[in-house]
Amino acid sequence: MNNKFDFIIIGSGIVGSLVARELSRYECSVLVIEKEIDVGMCPSSANSAIIHAGYDPKPGTLKAKMNAEGNRLWHEFAPELGVQFKETGSYVVAVGPDELPAINLLYEQGVKNSIPGIAVIGREEMLKREPLINPMVSGALWSPSAAVIDPFGAVLAAAENAVVNGVKYLFETRFLGFIFNGTRITGITTSKGDFFCDWAINSAGLFSDEVAHKAGVKEGFQIIPRKGSYIIFDAAKFSINNVLFQVPSALGKGVLVSTTTHGNVMIGPDSQLSENKEDSSTTREGLLSIEAGAKKLVPSIDVRNSIVTYSGIRATGNGDKDFIIETAKEVQGLINLLGIDSPGFVSAPAIAKRAVELLKEAGVKLKDKETFNPIRKPFPHFHLMSHKEKAELINKNPAYGRIICRCEEVTEGEILDAIHSPIPARTYDSIKRRTWLGTGRCQGAFDYPRVIQILARELKIPETEVTKKGKGSELVFRRTKEIIA
Ligand SMILES: Cc1cc2nc3c(=O)[nH]c(=O)nc-3n(C[C@H](O)[C@H](O)[C@H](O)COP(=O)(O)OP(=O)(O)OC[C@H]3O[C@@H](n4cnc5c(N)ncnc54)[C@H](O)[C@@H]3O)c2cc1C
Numbered sequence: 092m093n094n095k096f097d098f099i100i101i102g103s104g105i106v107g108s109l110v111a112r113e114l115s116r117y118e119c120s121v122l123v124i125e126k127e128i129d130v131g132m133c134p135s136s137a138n139s140a141i142i143h144a145g146y147d148p149k150p151g152t153l154k155a156k157m158n159a160e161g162n163r164l165w166h167e168f169a170p171e172l173g174v175q176f177k178e179t180g181s182y183v184v185a186v187g188p189d190e191l192p193a194i195n196l197l198y199e200q201g202v203k204n205s206i207p208g209i210a211v212i213g214r215e216e217m218l219k220r221e222p223l224i225n226p227m228v229s230g231a232l233w234s235p236s237a238a239v240i241d242p243f244g245a246v247l248a249a250a251e252n253a254v255v256n257g258v259k260y261l262f263e264t265r266f267l268g269f270i271f272n273g274t275r276i277t278g279i280t281t282s283k284g285d286f287f288c289d290w291a292i293n294s295a296g297l298f299s300d301e302v303a304h305k306a307g308v309k310e311g312f313q314i315i316p317r318k319g320s321y322i323i324f325d326a327a328k329f330s331i332n333n334v335l336f337q338v339p340s341a342l343g344k345g346v347l348v349s350t351t352t353h354g355n356v357m358i359g360p361d362s363q364l365s366e367n368k369e370d371s372s373t374t375r376e377g378l379l380s381i382e383a384g385a386k387k388l389v390p391s392i393d394v395r396n397s398i399v400t401y402s403g404i405r406a407t408g409n410g411d412k413d414f415i416i417e418t419a420k421e422v423q424g425l426i427n428l429l430g431i432d433s434p435g436f437v438s439a440p441a442i443a444k445r446a447v448e449l450l451k452e453a454g455v456k457l458k459d460k461e462t463f464n465p466i467r468k469p470f471p472h473f474h475l476m477s478h479k480e481k482a483e484l485i486n487k488n489p490a491y492g493r494i495i496c497r498c499e500e501v502t503e504g505e506i507l508d509a510i511h512s513p514i515p516a517r518t519y520d521s522i523k524r525r526t527w528l529g530t531g532r533c534q535g536a537f538d539y540p541r542v543i544q545i546l547a548r549e550l551k552i553p554e555t556e557v558t559k560k561g562k563g564s565e566l567v568f569r570r571t572k573e574i575i576a
Pocket residue numbers: 101102103104105106107124125126127130131132133134135136137138139140141142143264265266267294295296297298299318319320360402403404405406431432433434435436437438
């Protein structure tokens with residue numbers, strides 16, 4: 092591969108992936124480097140997945156501007172990119188009379204942030220719209236433009252569309268430092284060698300402070316990691332079609348009860364300072380506080396119907412905690428996208444457009460690419476199809492007739508699609524995130540051996556080299572009856 096590019100993007104979460112897609116609209120060469128084996132490993136795939144309406148950020152901040160603009164853009168991007176997206180709207184629910192004034196304040200803030208269609212609704216109306224809500228409800232803020240998204244699906248779709256439009260990706264490639272000519276950045280050093288560029292874009296999420304420091308800029312800026320955990324419920328045992336928030340506190344939006352694009356209910360997150368940027372473990376205290384918070388909204392929630400718990404880590408900046416989206420001042424050739432915590436997912440399309448505007452403001456000439464194709468056709472999801480569609484698909488390719496995951500009805504055909512896609516799935520977890528295999532009641536107990544065999548066959552590697560999520564997470568060590576010499 093040629094090692095000189097116009098732009099190098101560091102990190103492929105939702106922000107880096109959408110910057111890559113924005114740049115692929117123009118005649119230029121773009122490389123994305125990612126330290127993990129896949130796109131969007133965390134936190135872009137471990138969050139509440141809410142396309143927030145935008146009443147919450149303080150008026151006049153970048154968070155307020157990017158959230159409102161990002162919400163509008165997701166309504167355009169999700170269908171273009173074939174991303175699962177449910178236009179649910181959302182409610183902030185006041186429980187008891189004391190919480191009602193906070194709802195009115197949020198309404199006024201939403202008006203200042205120009206959020207479309209928001210309204211305060213009364214107790215009776217809220218009980219009608221969500222019969223499982225706490226009967227002590229006193230009113231709610233209704234925001235019709237809020238939605239829920241498949242977060243990993245969105246990162247993948249943006250990255251795949253960027254690749255189809257000419258962007259190059261390198262995985263398992265860790266950024267180590269910048270190469271300078273005087274004060275001008277001319278390239279980066281990585282765990283896979285040096286790459287040269289005119290501009291670097293720092294979208295390294297939790298590590299964006301460390302990347303900026305390597306350029307000798309933003310020395311006082313630091314990411315303060317804050318962990319948030321979730322509990323997911325068995326769709327067959329408990330369902331709700333709404334997004335329900337508590338009245339926010341100084342710590343943030345609080346625990347929510349929400350439907351997901353896959354029809355499960357999720358509750359969470361809590362907010363705990365975390366010493367380690369990569370520690371996504373859950374704790375008993377955290378899960379108990381989530382249960383209590385969720386029961387305040389929906390008292391009938393029974394955590395015995397949960398199927399899985401997990402955590403994501405927020406990349407909150409120190410200082411005023413607003414997003415930082417800027418061209419570095421002390422060096423040339425660097426765009427910093429820092430402190431992109433919540434509402435970073437909804438804001439990402441607007442942040443990506445702003446990053447490209449900053450490049451243009453710095454004098455970069457970008458010529459439209461006539462062949463740019465904004466449309467990404469998603470691969471078939473067998474369990475979402477009618478009997479007729481399923482029969483047609485199996486007729487075309489019998490691999491769609493072999494069920495590998497019984498709980499979620501995922502077929503061998505879908506696994507092959509994932510392995511042979513523009514961003515190829517090379518691990519068990521990569522297939523899981525693309526197909527939803529292993530996310531049902533049995534959590535993969537049935538499909539693991541079959542997926543290991545398929546990955547080994549398609550990647551032409553021994554089964555002992557198939558991993559869960561990259562080197563060090565091999566799934567089998569030897570055949571059961573193998574003789575060890
Ligand atoms: C608990 C929780 C709930 C949230 N809920 C919501 C919500 O409902 N709605 C919303 O809008 N937002 C929400 N967010 C925020 C949202 O998830 C983030 O703002 C967003 O995902 C940030 O994306 P990113 O691309 O900036 O960062 P990341 O997803 O962290 O991506 C950065 C990438 O850079 C890579 N990287 C880092 N260092 C290096 C290196 N040295 N070399 C190469 N690659 C590197 C990483 O591996 C990673 O893939 C939530 C976040 C959390 C944690």
